[in-house]
Amino acid sequence: MTAILTNLFDGVAYGMLLFVLACGLAVTLGLMNFVNLAHGAFAMAGGYVCMVLVNRMGWPFFAALPLAFVSSAAIGIALERTLYRHLYTRSHLDQVLFTIGLTFMSVAAVDYIQGSSRVFINLPAALQGQFDVFGVGIGRYRLMIIVICGLLTIGLQMVLAKTRFGSRLRAAVDDPRAASGLGINVPQVFAFTFAFGCGLAGLGGALSAEILGLDPYFPLKFMIYFLIVVTVGGSSSITGPFLASLLLGIGDVAGKYYVPKMGPFVIYTMMIVILIWRPNGLFGRTAAR
């Protein structure tokens, strides 16, 4: 029983992490209809920035996290303004090729700068180890992830639902032409959202170094996971991808624990079945865009 609860806890932490990593992609892919396979590269950038700050420069972990966010967001906005912007109207094939190219470049570049082996971020002592609650082992680090990611999710939902920017974004996504007719600067809204999504990915990358492992092949290894979250979760709200991430996280952890031989088999099958059953995602809109 306690093993199940511990697994559930780990799965939730894993899922929350996936959500923070992938929710930027939910906006670009789901809402802006841009196939960005290079999303993992932004996450990796954040992870490596955090690693360099903590391990080499001796920054405290919690001070390095915001910087991981900022640096990824900066890279994101620079690329968006210079390159991505031109590709919004292109065919999906062009977008796929372009972002695969970016991914390859990021993999080789990080390999060149930091070496190809897995890196670890030195964690403060307060985050190491685990404690028991009624016999259920709770990892301190995973608890922190759940807290941070949970707060982020609530924050995101509030921003989307309550603020002026949130309503602008929703308007821009629903109908870009009508939105720009109402005086909303659609490209600016998209650029800002893109950068914010990249920043979240960077934060996720920094947090995930301990759990998912951080090496130059990160963008390729986890690309499919991000895509699953978005395609399965649909794009109509933030809750869809969130639930999809939790499902994926719990499913993956449980799968690895109970049927280790089946490996990732379960998840891929699940994804294909769900996509056949509901091509717009489990929680997506019923009408095709």
Next chain:
Amino acid sequence: MTAASDVGFHAQRQARWHYGEVAFWLMVLACGFLFPTRYLIMTDILRLALFTMSLDLILGYAGIVSLGHAAFFGVGAYAAGLLALHGIINEPVLALIVAGLAAMVLGFATSFLVIRGVDLTRLMVTLGIALLLEALAERFSNITGGTDGLQGIEMQPIFGEIPFDMFGKAGFFYSLAVLFVLFLFARRVVHSPFGLSLRAIKNNPLRAAAIGIPVNRRLIAIYTLAAFYAGIAGALFTQTTAIASLDVFAFERSADLMLVLVIGGTGYLYGGLIGAVVFRMLQELFSTITPQYWQFWIGLVLVVIVLVGRQRLHRWVLYVPNLIIRQVAGRKAVVAVPESDA
């Protein structure tokens, strides 16, 4: 001339053999005799060309974007490997066809998944199938040899007459023959009314359906055929290298394949062949400059191709050849890349 006969006239003129094409194949054949020390890399190029032609059939002609074409390549490779390893079918040509058929069956079965949904779903489903097969191959390591791959494959002579030699000469001409036969068939298919209807579907599925083309059936047919081609390419890989390992299913293989096709140009069969040559040469060049980081430059090539625009790039590349052709043979013989916005 009525509209119908006009269309027929143009279609037939397109389908006729040009001098350039004959020259191209003679040149390929000549390479086999001119560079006897380079059989291995040339065989590799031929395999890649066949594989790319397979992707071109679905991407260039039918407009299906696939990120998991390696699935069929892998099935073909493992099928050929297993047939040879267990001595079920010893004759390579027959084994080749059986391996192709195995991939074809998978292609037919998965085509129903692929025709559902839009680009994005297709991307995900094709990618998912390839990953699924990779996971399966890893899981059933007692059959596939797991991460070690199939080892100790010994190929019997072709038709019981021509043995595979260690310099790869037989392998090269064998691959060339297979590629040429399959090219002829593909050429016939894409210039047939069937092929023309595929182009109609690619340009506008709704309109194609409105003029009475059974869209889904046509897509299933071409997807199945492309799977067969990819399976043959995979089988050739196993037969000429005598290994089959898990990386036949790898995502990088599917991604590289797209790059090859894009370099060569989509929507005309030579795109795959030219792309394969250029890609391998680029790869050789990059790996001599930076052995470990050649992937960076490959990525850069992709980014530049997309940013410059594929069509514009092909116009630039063809500018000088066309200038010469125009001088020699007049206006009509100009080489043009057909519309290729997949």
